[in-house]
Structure formats: C-alpha cells, structure tokens
Amino acid sequence: MRQRNSSKDLEMHVHGYMLLRRYYRQVGLLLISVLVIAIFMITSPQVFLSSRIYFTFMSTVPFVGIMALGLTLVLVSGEIDMSFPAVMAF
Structure with a gap:
C-alpha cells in the first residue's frame, strides 16, 4: 500500500x-x-487600495477590448483595412 x-x-x-x-x-x-x-x-x-481606480479601469476597458477583438479577427483573416485607426477614433 x-x-x-x-x-x-x-x-x-x-x-x-x-x-x-x-x-x-x-x-x-x-x-x-x-x-x-x-x-x-x-x-x-x-x-x-481605493476602489475608485478599479471602477474607472473597468468602465474604460470594455470598449477598447471589444474593438481589439473585432480588429483581431480582421487581422487574422488577412482582410486588413487601413481605415481601422479611423474606426477606433469614433
């Protein structure tokens, strides 16, 4: 055993x-x-150590994250478009 x-x-x-x-x-x-x-x-x-910085971070990150995911799919598929910085600006 x-x-x-x-x-x-x-x-x-x-x-x-x-x-x-x-x-x-x-x-x-x-x-x-x-x-x-x-x-x-x-x-x-x-x-x-304050919660304010984390609430601010969590309120700004989702927009950038969603845009990054969408642009990642475009870049990976090889359909890169030179206008994606303009899309990010709006």
Whole structure:
C-alpha cells in the first residue's frame, strides 16, 4: 500500500513539474505582474487600495477590448483595412 502512494505522489509531482515547465513563461509573467501591482500598492496605498481606480479601469476597458477583438479577427483573416485607426477614433 505504501508503494502505491509513493508512486502516485511521484506521478503527481512529475505532472505538476511538467505543467510548470510547459507554462513557465505565463507563470513568470503573472508573478511579475503581481509583484509590480504589490509594489504600487505598498508605495502609493491611497491610490491603488481605493476602489475608485478599479471602477474607472473597468468602465474604460470594455470598449477598447471589444474593438481589439473585432480588429483581431480582421487581422487574422488577412482582410486588413487601413481605415481601422479611423474606426477606433469614433
């Protein structure tokens, strides 16, 4: 019984290592982002710990995100149009 548990533990460890190895760039980027946000929160808590900045961010990001998704589809399909900056301006 002990042998089964240790082999299962080893399998879980190897699986976790393979996942980390596969996604190490994304995990590193996430950790750096969290570190930068934590530094901002520590150095300027009156700004980054208030809810106002996050409400403002969430009210402006959806428009840009929707436009970016639409333009991504155009660019990926190869139907690039030189007028897309003008569309973004309106």
